[in-house]
Amino acid sequence: MNIQVQSESVSNLAEISAGYQLRFRPSEDRNGRVLLIQPRNINAERTAVNFNEALRFEPARNYSKSLLKEGDVLFMGKGTTPFACPVYNMPSRSIAAGNFFILRPDEKRILPEYLAWMLNRKKIRETLLIASGAGVLMPVVRKKDLEDLNIPLPPLEMQKKIIELHRLMAEEKWLMRELAEQKELLIRGVCKKLTGESEHGENNE
Secondary structure, three states, rough: OOOOOOOOEHHHHEEEEEEOOOOOOOOOOOOOEEEOHHHEEEEOOOOOEEEHHHEEOOOOOHHHEEEEOOEEEEEEEEOOOOEEEEOOOOOOEEEEEEEEEEEEEEOOOOOHHHHHHHOHHHHHHHHHHHHHHOOOOOOOOOHHHHHHHHEEOOHHHHHHHHHHHHHHHHHHHHHHHHHHHEEEEEEEHEEEEEEEEHOOOOEEE
């Protein structure tokens, strides 16, 4: 049975604002009031922010418009691989760097994880990259193009099921990587023993 799913523009589903624009390279300040979330603080799966790796600093000017809330979605639109990531489990006050757009979804209509998942889909990324200019060395997704982007909007219950399936798939990928790494270590250990190589990588005389 085919399920009819309507589409909505991102602008109708979320408020979009810009991250905190840095005038100078920030310096770490252990007594700083906020954490600065940068692209390198997003995990490889684009599912979580690594807050423990974020820079703590003291902003030079007002940062209230860039403050993050639980359930926000960060969208990195600079470069050839744009991506989105939901924000949860903030340990302290945090702001997003200017590389990001901050999307604040209407959670009565769309779940943050679902919005992030949609923005990470290959077809969506390609649509945004084309809008930013085909063949551009450093593509930059414009706010207007992000706002005008139409995405499928199934009921919340269906969104939850999609998110859960995506989470299970991500966990499976992580387990497979862990298994591959452990297998590689085991094989290396066996090869060292077979060749008489010491634990420090030196051949036994």
